[in-house]
Amino acid sequence: MVIYEKVVNTVEPYAIVFNCYFNGLSIIQELGKNGIKCIAMDCIRDIGTFSKYAQYQKCPDPLENEDEFIYFLYNFCKKLNHKPVLFPTNDHWAVAISKNKKLLSEVSLPVVADWETVKILVNKNLFYEIGDKMNYLTPHSWDINDLNNLNEENFPIIAKPVFRRTSSNEDLKYITQNMDRLRFNIIKNKNELVKFIKRENEFIDKLIFQEYVNGMSDSMYTVGIYSDRHSEILGLFTGHKVRGYPADSGDCVVGECVKVPEHIIKNTRRIVKDLKYSGIAEFEYKKDSISGEFKLIEVNPRSWSWIGITPACGVSLPLIAYKDSCGQNVTFTESNQKDSSVRYVKIIQDFFNCNFNYKKDYPQWNMSLSEWIHDINTKKIIFAEFNAGDWMISIRLLYGSLVRVTGSLKNSIFNHSNTK
Template sequence: MKLKKTNPAIIFNCYFNGLSIIQELGKNKIKCIAMDCVRDIGTFSKYAKYQKCPDPLENEDGFVHFLYDFCKKLDSKPVLFPTNDHWAVAISKNKKLLSEVSIPVVADWEAVKILINKDLFYEIGTKNNYLTPRSWNLDDLNNLNEDNFPIVAKPIYRRISSNEDLKYITENMDRLRFNVLKNKDELNAFIKREEKFINKLIFQEYINGMSDRMYTVGIYANDCSEILGLFTGHKVRGYPADSGDCVVGECMKVPDYVIENTKKIVKDLKYSGIAEFEYKKDSISGEFKLIEVNPRPWSWIGITPACGVSLPLIAYKDSCGEKVEFIESNLKDHSVKYVKIVPDFFNCNRNYKKDYHKWTMSFSEWINDLNTEKIVFAEFNAGDWIISIKVLYDTLVGILGALRNSIFKHKNTK
């Protein structure tokens, strides 16, 4: 089938990462289909039409068959943008089949499998000096001494496509996403307490610092593993503060050796598609360590168009056969910020009081902290007023629900 500029785009998992892609492609007159198993925020965008589909987390075969049949009926091959792990896994594993009727923006399964399974990636990372932290599996823990602590316990993977009901496992992997263990006593207690899930976890050297020590190298690589778009940025605040997803991010340069390390991995794994390389800069040593690689768009990819390197648009154009020259973000540090303004407001005015008091701010301090040359608001962007109304409505419902629960709890304690 001949590729055309009129190829539609199908975006999967339509949370804010998916919404950002929908808005960027939609603004560029590209037809978007928001395909998800639930009505997440991106499915309400004025730039997309919602299409419900099976959930690959528990029905991979059903999802793949549905997607194949859906794409086959379209006039042009759609470009596929999976934005969460289990969607990327399902499409990557079935890439050859789906390529008959679509253009998947995802790497081959050989590469995705390595990146999704952190134990496998860290093993390869140690062998090839990918700047990954030192890691241990369950059998290695008896050999640890006190000098190895603190260590972190975290899931080998949090989400993967399957034909089983994995929601119980997924919920617990989310719960166990980041556990700092300070000594052998804490380690032994943790192993005993989490015995049911312990074989799904990996143990790793702790890199000092909160979530503001996290740096992102975001890339798009073509089928020859040539990087055509490169963004570098810094997580200003996450929630929870120690390890949470990005709530405020900004453009920021990283050292050359970090960029070279990223390029080496892309070439070594023959990677193609969008990816986020997450590095953490140790607050004591200043070293950058590669924490993980997400083989798909990440939560704040919406900053990249404002930085002159629109990874969604670059990926779409290259996938549709248009010639794309390499471009990278080269703006002044801190000059562009991406903000999920509603959660950041509540975090800084309330939630960080218990989580990380240093980030608690008054309203005026919060406003001043966000001041910069250009700002991208996740909830209020691209003239997509339906999204803004939906966010404000959900926020109001949440506040009223919390007040009702508080009043009910107060009455019951009298």
């Protein structure tokens, strides 16, 4: 695989961003607007690789070619005149870079925690065990051997993967597809549990069972941080997921800045210190819609899907991470906006969700066009698809949406004619 021809020596280090979906795109656009040259490194041409702020470089997929990816990355970085800053934006990229952090640090500046820390966070069994002992506000969990001891008052419970993505030298696509399918399963009673275990027996050792925290995706709150190599938090963002898709547990489609209770911030700081965390991370809390209690659902040891909101809230985590990694002086910054004054919106996806998809998924969020326009309106909106004057991104996403809509209409007409 040939190193991209247009990559040249620069005065400042490059930023290399991995997995260039909206997460990676937001980092590329924020750094690019601040004059930092970016390389969009991915195994496919995802949307961020078309940004005007980045040069695309294809690389091996760490999901199934970890050793090949690390070998390629090491040699790529070695040819640059400054150590580049590495931004992994999905679990398997973060795992691969963290596992090989010592080696890669010879030629780069990885924005990721040490492997001993990342290993705890990506392995849900291990993290919840520690969380229970240390009172990290994590929900109670059970492994497969504990399930026979459950009483009816323990239900409902949820089943979810121990991990969804990890780097390896094997073909894990079959496992990954099924972990995506099983990302969130509500089990209401013992009878449903028996049926679930029988049906999913092939994957049961890859799942964890946990107490159910009431609420839909709008019960999710984010504490986003960047901490330095001494585990001192230099950037702090707090926000709230307004809508996800699917509605119960899906990725953020609309998110906004909000304050969270002080004990949530203290809990986050304690975990960062205890685990000696460094780098960007998302702490995902869920506020129980009945009790009002906050529970720590997971910690993502890398940037998250709507990190693009942070610069508009006065705490640009990508820029803070870049500057600190390069040895520049950085002082503590936190979000400075009033609640709900800034929103991050995947506008195309949210339009289709609220006007069509939620009819089946969650009718409470189904809206007319005028209701939807009124709902998303706020003082400041960051449009994921229309940001930073990056018009090639906008054109490609609009074209892709048009193709999908046209295809859906054709299928509907074809199915309707066949039913006559």
